[in-house]
Amino acid sequence: MDEKVHIIFLLLPLVSSYRYEGDEVNLTLAKTEAKLLHEKISKKAYSDDELIRILATRSKPQINATLNHYKDEFGKDINKDLKADPKDEFLALLRSTVKCLVRSERYFEKAARLAINKRGTDEGALTRVVATRAEIDLKIIADEYQRRSSVPLDKAVAKDTTGDYEKMLLAILGHDDV
Numbered sequence: 001m002d003e004k005v006h007i008i009f010l011l012l013p014l015v016s017s018y019r020y021e022g023d024e025v026n027l028t029l030a031k032t033e034a035k036l037l038h039e040k041i042s043k044k045a046y047s048d049d050e051l052i053r054i055l056a057t058r059s060k061p062q063i064n065a066t067l068n069h070y071k072d073e074f075g076k077d078i079n080k081d082l083k084a085d086p087k088d089e090f091l092a093l094l095r096s097t098v099k100c101l102v103r104s105e106r107y108f109e110k111a112a113r114l115a116i117n118k119r120g121t122d123e124g125a126l127t128r129v130v131a132t133r134a135e136i137d138l139k140i141i142a143d144e145y146q147r148r149s150s151v152p153l154d155k156a157v158a159k160d161t162t163g164d165y166e167k168m169l170l171a172i173l174g175h176d177d178v
């Protein structure tokens, strides 16, 4: 299998609802793994199995602790270090992954906003945002969207989409009666 395809399969648990969701954080583990992530990133070993395993399987609170420690210990946000080559698509995917894990509501709100604001809606992007709701609280995204855009998210979706596609998105957003 192509290496990139393999990597994408490894990253799939990120946006699925199968990630382990305990609240407890192991600080020893956070420190060890922050160090490991930093080593791999310094060596530009971005598709290293261990790096992927950490990002793909640790609970969100555990990743958050690891990334906080990473910043304290090494002086930079992991995402700054992952910007070494801004054109590299795999690095962009890793950065999105990190944002998605650490600030999921804000990340998805921004993705929804960008998808809607493009001339004509990017239907693929909008569907991805709405369809990953299993992982995140759509209400938080909708509130954040309204706060920033002064328009309710469902109104923006309704204005920007048509037909069955609109019906499907609105149904997912919780408006079965359209």
Ligand SMILES: *[C@@H]1O[C@H](CO)[C@@H](O)[C@H](O)[C@H]1NC(C)=O
Pocket (backbone or CB within 6 Å): 026, 027, 028, 029, 032
């Ligand atoms: C925390 O992680 C370390 C390193 O993996 C492990 O040795 C230790 O048993 C863990 N502690 C708890 C309470 O799970």
Ligand SMILES: *[C@@H]1O[C@H](CO)[C@@H](O)[C@H](O)[C@H]1NC(C)=O
Pocket (backbone or CB within 6 Å): 060, 061, 064, 065, 068, 102
């Ligand atoms: C992650 O850590 C930051 C800084 O300690 C904290 O403000 C934030 O609420 C944490 N987020 C999660 C999802 O645990």
